[in-house]
Every structure is written in structure tokens, then in C-alpha cells.
Amino acid sequence: MKRILIITADMCDDSELMYPYYRMLEEGYHVDIASFEKTLIKAKYHFVVEANISVKEVVSDLYDGLLLPGGMAPEKLRQNSDVIRIVKDFYEMNKPIGAICHGQQVLISANIMKNKNATCYPGIKDDLINAGALYEDSEVVVSGCLVTSRRPEDLPAFIREFLKLLKITFNVSKEN
């Protein structure tokens, strides 16, 4: 069974946490939600879900893909050394990383955006470019193991491409 890790925190975007979370469950995957501590995560408006693991405890090897929802959580998460360690682990193992909206702030702080095609919420476009990314204004951009989107309305395209990449990566790793 595929194992997916979502890293988020309070004040994340409701849709960007809920849709990917439910969608991975619908697909039959195991999903862990990691945050600073094991606690209830309260999204910006109404969605509440349990973070069942703390980022300190995360063993990156155990997962097949990583999702970073947006909202106001990534600005806090990017300052945490465990979050950065996890993102770098996934990147080095070439495992799918999906980031949407402000989730890309964590990718910027993990210093992995140089020469990568990517998109993000318009408000942080300049930061993505300053981090060395090749910015595109598209609903979804795939570059190596990175899948990025701009906003909640892009979720259908974002998850479609993330799942596609996950299936390719998973089949390749099974062959090795």
C-alpha cells in the first residue's frame, strides 16, 4: 500500500488540506498528517483533522509521496528544521512532492528550486523566482519530482498530475 505524508499546521487552506487528504484515502492509500506536534489541525475556516504524527518522528523512507497544502501554515513550517529535513529527503530520493499555493514557501526554504519549472500563488511569485525557479503561470507544473499549483481552483489538475507521477515513480521503484 502506498503511504502518503501531508505536512501542515493550523490556518492552512481548508480545501488544499481536505481535498488531497480525502483524495488519497479515496485512492486507498495510507495517509499520515504531520505537524509540529500531534494535535488537532484547524484550517482557516472550518476543516479540522488530527495530525497523527509530529514532524520530529517522521521517517521519510517510509513514504511514497509528500503533499504540502497552502494557506498561512507554510510560513511557520518553513522555519522548522525537521520540515526542511523531510522535504530534502524526499527530493534526494526523487519521490513525488506536491506543493500548492503557499506550500512552495517550504520548497524555497529547502533550497531545491534552482532551475526548476514551477508555479505558485501570485503573491509569492517573486520569491519563487528569486529562489532560482523558472516560473510559469499554469494550473499545474511538473518538473522532476516536483508538482506545483497556484490555488484551490487548481486542485483537480494538481492531484491528477501528482497521482500520475506517484504511479510512475512507484512502478519504477518496484522494478528496481
Added chain:
Amino acid sequence: MKRILIITADMCDDSELMYPYYRMLEEGYHVDIASFEKTLIKAKYHFVVEANISVKEVVSDLYDGLLLPGGMAPEKLRQNSDVIRIVKDFYEMNKPIGAICHGQQVLISANIMKNKNATCYPGIKDDLINAGALYEDSEVVVSGCLVTSRRPEDLPAFIREFLKLLKITFNVSKEN
């Protein structure tokens, strides 16, 4: 291309509108959102989307499946004769109808629940039983063309079964 109709109104549940809507788009389907009028639909907490067609204008033959999100919208929708006409149309054509949470109030008023296995939000369980349904407390129940679930947390199972039924029905109708 499959065409899906969602009928909803203001004060619907955010997740129960957003997840099925984005999910059908992710699947590559055409989705129309119908309400009393063409207008912006404001869900209970934050989700806003355009109803691009009024229930008056809906031609049921044009669609392959119907979705009824819950929240506080169904109690208003069940009083509308066009909504009832559409639900009966789908039922008579044996096309998939998915209802979640309070969406089943519309099915009750369409008088199609007699001897049907079904579930719903616990608060309207007695109404479903009084309408003749065989109530089950399960995350999802499929009975003929009807797919029902209890609450937002059931969305992964709800959509998984709705899509399964949609694909079977669509393949059967293509063969005929």
C-alpha cells in the same frame, strides 16, 4: 465526455460541494452546478462557486449522473418542483444519484426511498426510515442507482462508489 449535474444552494456543506465538484473535474467530466437561479453559491463557511444553470432549465437526459451535497441547502431544494422532477427523471432512467448527509432529504421528497437500502446523517435517520428506506449506519450504501453516505468524512468512500457505478452504467448504456 460524461456530464454530471450537481444540485445545491446557499448554506450547503463546503466539503460536500467542493470535493465532488473538484473530483468530477479531476476525472475529466463536464460538471454543471444547478440551483434556484444562476447565481454564486455560498457554502456554509467559505467555499463559493457559480451555479451556471437554473433547475428550471435542466434537461435531465443530457446528464450521466446526479450529485446532491448536504448541509442546509437540501431542506430548501426539496420544496422546489423542478428539483423533484429532475431527481425522479434520473431515478426513472436508472442513472446514478449520489446523496450525502442531508442530501437525502431531497430523495425522501421525491418519494423514491421505499425498500431502498440507504444511509444519511443521523439527524434525519428517522425521516429516511419513515419514507420506507432500509437504513444502514455505513460510510456508503449502494442500492440500484442510489449511492448514499452519512457525512463529510465519508466522502472518499462516497465518491469511490459513485464513480464505480457511473462507469458501470455508462458502459452498459454505450452497449445498448
